[in-house]
Amino acid sequence: EADIYQTPRYLVIGTGKKITLECSQTMGHDKMYWYQQDPGMELHLIHYSYGVNSTEKGDLSSESTVSRIRTEHFPLTLESARPSHTSQYLCASNGDNQPQHFGDGTRLSIL
C-alpha cells in the first residue's frame, strides 16, 4: 500500500483567505501530481512535478500554485480563495513505469 498523505482532509473557509493543501509521500517518488475532482465527475490534472524544483501546469487551468522544494513534499496554494475553488483536490505520486498512487484527498469548501 502506497504511503501518500494529504492534510487537511476537510476545510471550510471564507472567501479571500490564503490556503495551503499539504501532500507528502514517503516512497521517494520523483513524480507527483495534483488533480481536481468535482462531485460525480472525472479527475482533471491541474499540476505535476517530475522532481525537485520542477513544476508544470496540467490540462485544467487553475488559479492555484505549487512548489517542490523537497522530493517528499508537494504543497498546493491558493492565494485568495473564492467559491469557485470549492472542490475535492487529490494528490498522487509514482515512480518510473509505475501506476499513480493517490492520497485520500482534501475536500475544500469556500464560503
Added chain:
Amino acid sequence: AQSVTQLDSHVSVSEGTPVLLRCNYSSSYSPSLFWYVQHPNKGLQLLLKYTSAATLVKGINGFEAEFKKSETSFHLTKPSAHMSDAAEYFCVVKNSGYALNFGKGTSLLVTP
C-alpha cells in the same frame, strides 16, 4: 490524444451476482489502461492495469478486465458482487509521458 468512455454512469447489481462495468477507449497506438476504485471520502485505489502483456488482467478483490483491441474495450468484471464493492469506478488511459485521462466514472450500487 487518447481517451476513455465509460458507457454506464450507474450500475446496480444484487449481492452475489456478476458485475460488468464497461469502458471503451480511443488510441492511435497500444495504450496503458487502468481501473481505479474510489470509496466514499477516499482517494483512488488501483484495481488493475494493462500494459500490453496478457490481455486478461487480474486485479485485487476478485476483479479482472479483458483488453479487446478489435472492440477497443477494457471492461471490468467480477463473478460475484459483495456489498463492499459499492463505490465509484474509473477507467483510465495513460497518454505518452505523464498524463492520465480519466473516464467520467461508474457508480456501482450493490443491493442485498
